[in-house]
Amino acid sequence: MIAITGATGNLGRLSIAELIRRGTDPSDIRALVRDPESARDLDAQGVTVVRADYDEPDGLPEALKGAEKLLFISGSEIGRRVPQHRNVIEAAQASGTEFIAYTSLLRADTSRIGLAAEHRATEALLADSGIPHTLLRNGWYLENYTENLGPSLHHGVHLGSAGEGRVSAASRADYAAAAVEVLTGSGHEGEVYELAGDRSFTYAEMVAEVSRARKTALAYRDMDSDGHRAALAEAGVPEDFAALLADWDAGVKRGDLFAEDDALHRLIGRDTTSLAEAVARM
Numbered sequence: 001m002i003a004i005t006g007a008t009g010n011l012g013r014l015s016i017a018e019l020i021r022r023g024t025d026p027s028d029i030r031a032l033v034r035d036p037e038s039a040r041d042l043d044a045q046g047v048t049v050v051r052a053d054y055d056e057p058d059g060l061p062e063a064l065k066g067a068e069k070l071l072f073i074s075g076s077e078i079g080r081r082v083p084q085h086r087n088v089i090e091a092a093q094a095s096g097t098e099f100i101a102y103t104s105l106l107r108a109d110t111s112r113i114g115l116a117a118e119h120r121a122t123e124a125l126l127a128d129s130g131i132p133h134t135l136l137r138n139g140w141y142l143e144n145y146t147e148n149l150g151p152s153l154h155h156g157v158h159l160g161s162a163g164e165g166r167v168s169a170a171s172r173a174d175y176a177a178a179a180v181e182v183l184t185g186s187g188h189e190g191e192v193y194e195l196a197g198d199r200s201f202t203y204a205e206m207v208a209e210v211s212r213a214r215k216t217a218l219a220y221r222d223m224d225s226d227g228h229r230a231a232l233a234e235a236g237v238p239e240d241f242a243a244l245l246a247d248w249d250a251g252v253k254r255g256d257l258f259a260e261d262d263a264l265h266r267l268i269g270r271d272t273t274s275l276a277e278a279v280a281r282m
C-alpha cells in the first residue's frame, strides 16, 4: 500500500496517474485528501480515498495505517507547514510507515529562498523520526511560469527581479515520475536527490520563447527587488504574495534555482520537459 498526501493537488494527481500507468494496482494506492468530494475521480478509478488534514493530527495515524510507503507531498499553506508536517511525520511513526519520500526544495539545506526554512525543518523532523526516507528536493516547476503568464501576456511585459539568473525548471510530470521511481524502485532509501531540469533559462530567454511560440510580443522588464514588490502590489497582488514572488526572483538571481545535477534525468530515464515543450502546452 502506497499512501499519498496532497493527492488532490497537481503533483499528487500526476503521481497517482504515473503509479497506475506503471502498473500499481489502484487498490494499492491510498489518497489522503482534505475533502473526499474533490477526489471522486480518484475513487472512481479504484484508488482508496481517505480524509486526512495536516491540521487534524488525531485522524492522521488511522489514515496512514497499513500503508508501507508514503509519498509525502509538502503542504501549500506557507508559514504553517512545520507543525502540519510534524503531524504527518508523527502519524507515520505511530502507524508504522516503513518509508517516506518527501517533496522538499532544491538544495533546501543551503538555499536562501524564504521557502527553504520550512523544508529544512521538515527534513530535520524526518531525520529525527528514524523512518527510512528519501528527499526529493524539487526545483522549480515550469508551470510556475506557464500557468501564470496571463497578466504578462495581457500587458505585453513580464515584470521580474531575477536579472540574468538561470532557472533549471522541469515539469510537474517530470517530478511526479521521479517520485514514482523512488516509491517503486529500490536503492533510494537515505538518498537526497537534487531534482532539476536538464536545461536552464533566464527570464529574458523565457519571454523570448513565449513570444516566438505565441507569435506575440512579450518583453521582460527587470527591476530591483523592492521595485518589483511594489509594482506587483500596485497591480493588486496581495502584499504578502508580492513579497514572496520578489523573494523567489531574488533566489533565481542568486542561482538558488539553477542546478547542473542530472538526478532527475537519471531517475526518469529520459530528458526532462523543455521550456519550449511547456510553452507549447500553454
Ligand SMILES: NC(=O)c1ccc[n+]([C@@H]2O[C@H](COP(=O)([O-])OP(=O)(O)OC[C@H]3O[C@@H](n4cnc5c(N)ncnc54)[C@H](OP(=O)(O)O)[C@@H]3O)[C@@H](O)[C@H]2O)c1
Residues within 6 Å of the ligand: 005, 006, 007, 008, 009, 010, 011, 012, 033, 034, 035, 038, 052, 053, 054, 055, 073, 074, 075, 076, 077, 084, 103, 138, 139, 140, 141, 144, 172
Ligand atoms: N517546486 C515548485 O516549483 C513548487 C511550486 C508550487 C508548490 N510547490 C510545493 O509542492 C507541493 C505540491 O505541488 P502542487 O502543484 O501539487 O500543489 P497544489 O496543487 O497546490 O497541491 C497542494 C496539495 O496539498 C494539499 N494540502 C494543503 N494543505 C493541506 C492540509 N492542511 N491538509 C491536507 N492536505 C493539504 C492540498 O489539498 P486541497 O486539494 O484540499 O487544497 C493539495 O492537495 C505544494 O503543496 C508545495 O509545497 C512546489
